Amino acid sequence: MSHVVIVGGGFAGVWSAAAAARVRGSGDLRVTLIAPGADLVLRPRLYEPDPERAAVALKRFLGPIGVEHFRAAVQDIDVDAHRVIADGETIGYDRLVLAAGSRLVRPAIPGADRLFDVDTLDGARRLRGHLRGRDGYTAVVVGAGFAGLEVATELAGRGRVILVEQAGEVGPDLGPGPRPAIEVALDRLGVERRLGTTVTEVEENGAVLADGSSIPADAVIWTGGLRANPLTAQIPGDRDRLGRLIVDAHLRVDGDVFAAGDVAAARADEGRWTVQSCQHATPMGKTAGHNAAADLLGVPPVDFAPAPYVTDVDLGAAGAVYTRGWDRLIALTGPEGQWVKRWIMDVIHPPLDDAPTILAHAGVITTPVPF
Numbered sequence: 001m002s003h004v005v006i007v008g009g010g011f012a013g014v015w016s017a018a019a020a021a022r023v024r025g026s027g028d029l030r031v032t033l034i035a036p037g038a039d040l041v042l043r044p045r046l047y048e049p050d051p052e053r054a055a056v057a058l059k060r061f062l063g064p065i066g067v068e069h070f071r072a073a074v075q076d077i078d079v080d081a082h083r084v085i086a087d088g089e090t091i092g093y094d095r096l097v098l099a100a101g102s103r104l105v106r107p108a109i110p111g112a113d114r115l116f117d118v119d120t121l122d123g124a125r126r127l128r129g130h131l132r133g134r135d136g137y138t139a140v141v142v143g144a145g146f147a148g149l150e151v152a153t154e155l156a157g158r159g160r161v162i163l164v165e166q167a168g169e170v171g172p173d174l175g176p177g178p179r180p181a182i183e184v185a186l187d188r189l190g191v192e193r194r195l196g197t198t199v200t201e202v203e204e205n206g207a208v209l210a211d212g213s214s215i216p217a218d219a220v221i222w223t224g225g226l227r228a229n230p231l232t233a234q235i236p237g238d239r240d241r242l243g244r245l246i247v248d249a250h251l252r253v254d255g256d257v258f259a260a261g262d263v264a265a266a267r268a269d270e271g272r273w274t275v276q277s278c279q280h281a282t283p284m285g286k287t288a289g290h291n292a293a294a295d296l297l298g299v300p301p302v303d304f305a306p307a308p309y310v311t312d313v314d315l316g317a318a319g320a321v322y323t324r325g326w327d328r329l330i331a332l333t334g335p336e337g338q339w340v341k342r343w344i345m346d347v348i349h350p351p352l353d354d355a356p357t358i359l360a361h362a363g364v365i366t367t368p369v370p371f
């Protein structure tokens with residue numbers, strides 16, 4: 001029996017698995033997802049006060065649709081031999097979907113092991129456990145990008161927050177579109193900014209900045225940037241500056257290997273490259289899973305066609321800023337922006353326990369945005 005193997009149990013991995021299972025129908029095709037954890041982790045929720053809400057049991061999604069979950073981490077991929085090695089087990093495949101996601105780029109600075117993060121479930125649990133019972137805390141958040149802004153504004157409710165950003169403005173990658181609304185929100189919440197500098201050392205009780213000044217703090221939270229999983233280096237192909245494999249419109253890297261989510265760069269709408277986001281990882285997963293199974297079953301492939309690009313940055317008690325298009329023009333702010341954010345957080349939660357519903361969702365590659 002032919003075998004589709006998916007590496008990774010994030011948005012891209014689970015939706016690859018569901019799309020492959022949908023194409024299989026009642027046909028002969030084995031679908032296996034390899035990931036070490038028991039849960040799909042909804043990483044966009046990890047800045048929230050209760051990180052446990054970000055964990056979704058994989059067995060409730062994969063079990064009903066007949067996808068095997070092999071709980072292990074892949075260490076080796078041999079594309080010539082069509083096999084992967086995961087925790088000592090060799091698993092052969094006919095088509096491989098790499099969906100192993102991304103990792104926070106951590107700095108090589110003294111005291112880096114004292115840094116907190118909201119990149120993984122364990123990281124978010126550690127941060128919340130550390131701050132529990134310390135109302136009135138001081139937190140230094142390093143990086144004023146998407147994740148940094150969300151965690152800084154969330155934490156601002158119960159303590160003093162200092163946002164450190166090496167660029168000269170907040171949200172450097174978000175561009176000028178949403179910046180005025182972000183600045184207003186940061187002012188309203190009293191989030192202090194130290195721009196054009198970075199943290200060069202983390203001490204037991206605070207952070208040292210590039211100019212040698214110190215900020216006493218209960219926690220220093222690093223939000224840096226994301227880089228594609230190092231497994232991408234084992235797949236022959238072109239890569240971008242984030243280490244992502246360049247894929248074609250079917251999300252094929254080459255030969256029998258597909259890639260989806262944060263490990264892959266595909267053309268999105270308006271000819272732009274996809275960004276490392278669940279809004280792209282989900283349709284990428286569905287496309288790659290469909291095409292991997294379709295290749296083996298003689299079914300026509302589908303092209304990757306995501307919905308128009310949007311962003312929604314949660315700004316805590318100051319609402320959220322929702323933007324449309326690649327220039328990120330503001331569409332909604334305040335409570336309206338936050339309403340859309342909540343809608344997004346609901347939509348990214350996959351259906352569970354019910355095979356027809358899961359498979360029906362897998363067949364809808366593009367989820368339209370509400371505004």
Ligand SMILES: Cc1cc2nc3c(=O)[nH]c(=O)nc-3n(C[C@H](O)[C@H](O)[C@H](O)COP(=O)(O)OP(=O)(O)OC[C@H]3O[C@@H](n4cnc5c(N)ncnc54)[C@H](O)[C@@H]3O)c2cc1C
Nearest residue numbers: 008009010011012043044073074101261262276277278279
């Ligand atoms: C704090 C934060 C906020 C964010 N906010 C937003 C947002 O508002 N909107 C948005 O669109 N995006 C947001 N993102 C980005 C989004 O979470 C990612 O782009 C998305 O999770 C990528 O999905 P993925 O499936 O490619 O990878 P991941 O979610 O990273 O999943 C990777 C999977 O691969 C598994 N894996 C890793 N290594 C191996 C291995 N060696 N073998 C087997 N399995 C492996 C992991 O265990 C995991 O199951 C945010 C991210 C963070 C951290």
